[in-house]
Ligand code: SF4
């Protein structure tokens with residue numbers, strides 16, 4: 001049985017290029033974001049359209065390598081290459097792009113990007129739980145608000161921030177509800193379907209429409225589940241994918257798992273589950289920028305040290321999604337995720353007593369057969 005409504009998610013990214021073009025022609029501004037730490041609520045509150053710019057395809061990497069070292073994370077090279085070659089309409093239409101001091105490669109890349117784009121870089125703290133970090137995050141929210149107001153020639157009101165917080169919270173809640181359907185055993189979505197939905201929906205310009213599409217998919221899937229719809233069966237190995245972000249164009253590990261008889265039932269990485277449970281508090285009496293700072297500082301990314309909240313989240317996901325094995329994906333030259341894999345392995349093998357596989361790769365297909373062999377052997381352990 002097929003979930004027909006999934007087809008509505010096939011070409012959201014392409015369709016929205018036209019919407020974006022029309023919006024620009026009508027004078028609306030566009031703000032590009034590279035990272036989950038970027039508070040899209042502020043762009044929405046400024047009346048702009050926030051767009052995600054993370055590069056997930058290999059095509060522009062060769063052009064990027066003319067300026068950047070080859071031995072650099074493919075996500076950074078792809079992001080820079082799309083900008084440099086002007087091949088990404090979302091980058092092209094962005095009036096300003098927001099970067100962050102996350103990993104060394106990304107923050108230095110933004111220095112080069114300034115040659116051809118207006119870039120604002122948020123200065124992130126590296127420790128989540130110190131009071132000084134919250135102060136710093138708050139100051140960065142204040143600074144970003146001022147930059148957006150000046151750059152977009154508008155005033156960002158508290159009321160507008162409150163409304164933006166509300167709609168983004170509801171969208172995260174809907175996406176989490178969708179992911180949580182896969183706690184069902186057998187699962188209701190393949191990993192490639194989950195990726196398609198979460199990736200494509202992030203390009204829809206209309207936030208209310210995003211929520212509506214997600215809720216419709218949730219309801220339709222629940223109805224089909226009542227009729228016996230499922231993906232795989234109760235003996236299909238249930239894999240949790242964690243590590244560096246994955247998008248359409250660099251999903252080879254998910255495809256290989258599913259071609260080899262396993263199922264990626266959930267993904268902890270950015271764009272997937274990592275931040276879905278982190279809502280901004282909707283407290284009308286508090287400073288909205290402080291509420292944003294509190295929420296964004298909680299994101300459990302490996303650029304924070306230590307990053308124990310990621311391990312807490314993983315442990316919960318392993319239980320909730322009835323996981324049989326964990327794959328930790330590291331893009332080549334991503335030192336923070338690569339090193340942190342030690343702790344993830346320890347959690348999975350020693351505490352959860354499950355098989356664990358760490359894969360280090362890039363966006364090319366040159367190692368496809370080696371990866372297939374390793375994934376096959378891993379699935380045979382279950
Ligand atoms: S993995 Fe970390 S640095 Fe990369 S997008 Fe997510 S939060 Fe940002």
Ligand code: SF4
Pocket residue numbers: 073074075076102103104105106244245303331333334335336337
């Ligand atoms: S995957 Fe790692 S190296 Fe690449 S941008 Fe994210 S944190 Fe930086």
